[in-house]
Amino acid sequence: MSNEEIRTQIENCLSETAARFKGFGARYEYDGKRRRFLVSYSYAESLGACDDFWCAIAEMEDGMQKRFGDNAPLFCEDERLFRLSDNAIAVTAPGSEDFVCRQEPSTEFTLGYEIQTSFVSDNTYFLAA
Amino acid sequence: MDATVAFPLDKKSKDSFDTAQHLINLKNFTQSIHCSYYAVVQMMTYMLAHCRKENNPISYDKQKEKRDLYNSATHEFLLKEICNRLDNPKIKVQFREDFRILKSDRVDADYSERLFTEEEGLDCHDAARRMLFHLKTLS
Numbered sequence: 001m002s003n004e005e006i007r008t009q010i011e012n013c014l015s016e017t018a019a020r021f022k023g024f025g026a027r028y029e030y031d032g033k034r035r036r037f038l039v040s041y042s043y044a045e046s047l048g049a050c051d052d053f054w055c056a057i058a059e060m061e062d063g064m065q066k067r068f069g070d071n072a073p074l075f076c077e078d079e080r081l082f083r084l085s086d087n088a089i090a091v092t093a094p095g096s097e098d099f100v101c102r103q104e105p106s107t108e109f110t111l112g113y114e115i116q117t118s119f120v121s122d123n124t125y126f127l128a129a
Numbered sequence: 130m131d132a133t134v135a136f137p138l139d140k141k142s143k144d145s146f147d148t149a150q151h152l153i154n155l156k157n158f159t160q161s162i163h164c165s166y167y168a169v170v171q172m173m174t175y176m177l178a179h180c181r182k183e184n185n186p187i188s189y190d191k192q193k194e195k196r197d198l199y200n201s202a203t204h205e206f207l208l209k210e211i212c213n214r215l216d217n218p219k220i221k222v223q224f225r226e227d228f229r230i231l232k233s234d235r236v237d238a239d240y241s242e243r244l245f246t247e248e249e250g251l252d253c254h255d256a257a258r259r260m261l262f263h264l265k266t267l268s
Contacts, residue, residue: 033243034233054218061225065205074233076226081256 001068003030006037010073011091013060014039018093020056023047025092027084028073037073038082138175142168146261149254158250162238165250165257166231172264173207177214180267184214204232214267224263227256 007030014026023044031038047053057075064072076082149164180186187195187210195210196203208228212221234253237243245253 034237036233048219051218054222058212058218058222058225061222061229065229069202070233070236072229074226074230076230077223080223081226081230081252 006068010037010039014091017056017060018091021047021053022093027088027090029084029088038084039073039075040079040084042078138171142171145171146257153250153254158245158247159238161250162234162245162253165253166235169257169260170204172261173211176264176267177210180214184267215263220263224260227260231256
């Protein structure tokens with residue numbers, strides 16, 4: 001399948017989601033390094049506690065995965081897992097909030113056991129421009 | 130002497146996770162991605178067989194039967210079954226997203242000419258850490 005077909009499907013899915021859930025918006029672009037589309041979405045605080053919203057997001061992402069396999073776009077919330085450039089295309093519905101900045105990495109995830117090695121870094125880092 | 134020694138998958142997962150950190154320490158960031166990814170896959174396989182009864186565990190043999198139906202998408206089968214057993218809808222989405230990006234990076238690390246930076250190696254290791262944390266909630 002072509003990138004154009006994937007792009008069209010991304011736009012359709014994001015537009016449908018934005019029309020269905022007020023306060024949802026997303027940006028996407030093609031990433032040459034990963035050779036896939038990257039989609040970062042954002043949502044109003046009220047949607048965060050809405051199970052239907054998360055089920056719809058899961059359904060959208062699974063649908064893309066099923067249709068495009070290894071060429072499926074990669075998703076994350078608020079650039080949590082990757083950065084988009086200023087050229088990324090925005091898809092929003094009227095009344096959506098502006099996109100927020102990338103979240104700080106969470107330090108709450110611990111495994112319950114110590115790793116007995118020295119670390120190259122303390123896992124803090126600066127994002128590439 | 131019995132040449133078959135059982136080594137539990139959760140222990141293999143811990144070894145894979147620790148090995149990823151060793152590789153990062155040695156600045157072998159690209160090679161570390163593989164270990165970060167398989168730490169997660171191994172724990173997913175283990176937890177699917179050993180999760181709480183109410184979460185309908187699937188034995189290793191049954192997992193193999195079901196995986197065979199997925200042909201080349203066997204890790205998607207694991208992802209689907211694990212996400213079905215996570216409670217929180219938001220966590221289900223985040224787990225999927227972490228997994229698919231880590232999987233994509235693993236494929237690049239193993240089969241493409243892409244070289245990974247320290248930041249990327251650490252990002253993958255962090256993603257594995259998050260997913261392992263959520264997997265442990267299934268026991």
